[in-house]
Amino acid sequence: MTGTTAPADLLRRMFDAAVASAQPALCVPPHLPTPRQLEGGRLIVIGAGKASAAMAEAVETHWSGPLSGLVVTRYGYGAPCSRIEIVEAAHPVPDAAGLQAAQRMLELVRGLKPEDTVLCLISGGGSALLPMPLPGLTLEDKQAINQALLQSGATIGEMNCVRRHLSAIKGGRLAAACHPARVITLLMSDVPGDSPVDIASGPTVADPSTCADALAIVRRYGIALPPAARRLLEEGDAAESIKPGDARLARSETRMVATPQMALEAAADVARRAGYAAHILGDAIEGEARDVGKVLAGIALQTANRDQPFRTPCVLLSGGETTVTLRGTGRGGRNVECLLSLALALRGHPEIHALMGDTDGVDGAEDIAGAIAGPQTLDRAWALGLRPADELANNNGHGFFQALGDSVITGPTRTNVNDFRAILVTD
Structure with a gap:
């Protein structure tokens, strides 16, 4: 030996x-904007994932100016923050705490101005921690969908494709809600290939996949969806995610801070x-x-x-x-x-x-x-x-x-x- x-x-x-190499205290600070880059507006911090609370703590430690915000993490994964509210919710099957946090997060970023900046802290686990069903679906539907996906044998990319098209906040919808503010997303990758659209189902990035792609995955694995969810995928329009080239994402950028x-x-x-x-x-x-x-x-x-x-x-x-x-x-x-x-x-x-x-x-x-x-x-x-x-x-x-x-x-x-x-x- x-x-x-x-x-x-x-x-x-x-x-x-x-x-240790992926601790937010080490990998987040180098990617933070400087106060001069804020254009005189506010800094609002939002985020979701198992690392999001620790990421928020790193932001607070290294940011001397004013800020406010809300992030949601897994039960037991909180961190001591004084300016950014930390909410804990369930993973891997979403619960009401996660739903309420998602609703509040969307409200927090509505009505922002061009000079405002949204710093979005995204890590693995965000798909379950930030549940927000499309109109016509319930939290119980989302829970059933998540359970079925987890048991299906589908890859994480395939699962997140389905999730994006049944969510009112993922697949770029969160970034679109921040428009016209600038959005900077710090990503900690937990997915093969480090694709931003698959990390927490891509709440702040454009999604090139379609409802037809999601429906094909459902059929391929024989995933039992609630009838309302299947109808949304079959009809297409209401469940379609934000696509590349959408003007609402023109001021949105992503920075990869930690990878496998x-x-x-x-x-x-x-x-x-x-x-x-x-x-x-x-x-x-x-x-x-x-x-x-x-x-x-x-x-x-x-x-x-x-x-x-x-x-x-x-x-x-x-x-x-x-x-x-x-x-x-x-x-x-x-x-x-x-x-x-x-x-x-x-x-x-x-x-x-x-x-x-x-x-x-x-x-x-x-x-x-x-x-x-x-x-x-x-x-x-x-x-x-x-x-x-x-x-x-x-x-x-x-x-x-x-x-x-x-x-x-x-x-x-x-x-x-x-x-x-x-x-x-x-x-």
Whole structure:
């Protein structure tokens, strides 16, 4: 083994470094406008997402002039702000607190002047935290739609396409409501490819997709929508989002302040300092979690057994967002499902260890970031009477790793740059 650091400790240090690199206190201040750029108008701060409260705190800390605003974040993810109101709401299924916050946010930005500036703080989780149904839909409809999307196996981009076309605030509608004020959106990406329209379903950016695209996704996955929602997509006009070239978005700009790639590079630095070569396989890997786990296991085994495509010792890093098509009744989530699938495929290989987790501290619906697996994982599980293959079939990754005491629990990280996967191959 290279160095003296235990594999599990090194994996956790890499994960912690990835999370730390995306802390709003570090990545937000360089992207703030200066007082001279405000054209003499007001600064209004709005936002949504798991990192939005921490982003708001960073704004308050580094902005000496007057400001006001409102952001909505997940329960337990608040931050101490005195000038920007912090509202907490439910994620991943929206609730009334999120709906009320969305309604108040739209009211806050109506009637602004050209000299005013809206600073919009957007991070992952905003799709659920900022629910505002189109006329004809209810909050209960939105909750049912979200549940159906989460269970469908659709990619995050596909889910957000449907969400944008059934929302009165996403798909550029929030920026349009700010017109004629200037809008600056600071984005923390949690989506493969870092597409602004998919981060929190793009409330301040133009959306080139259409209702027909959303309806095709619904049909492709057999997603059961409330009848009123399906009618809106079929009729088209009322549910269409704001398109590129719309004059109301002419003064809207976006700035990417944190991405999965940045987090993976921070983890790679930790690995190299510990004496391991670090290889980033990709920051936008998608697919069924259990299938991704098998593929990553294949790469790790080839590396461990044949020094191909990489020489050992090394670390294989990847990010992105996998999906889980629910088949069982277990506790999820996608990172632990991917990790359990990998562990089964590795069959206890003595030189391979792995950590997979969500940088927001919540994998699926559990307040557990992810888990760690090693050469003894399967043997320890069998000794406890667990059947790893059955646990995977039941989508019970959290239950499996919690029984082994191998869960990774961070508490609220107040950031979100998507999934983190690290496979350590020793020599």
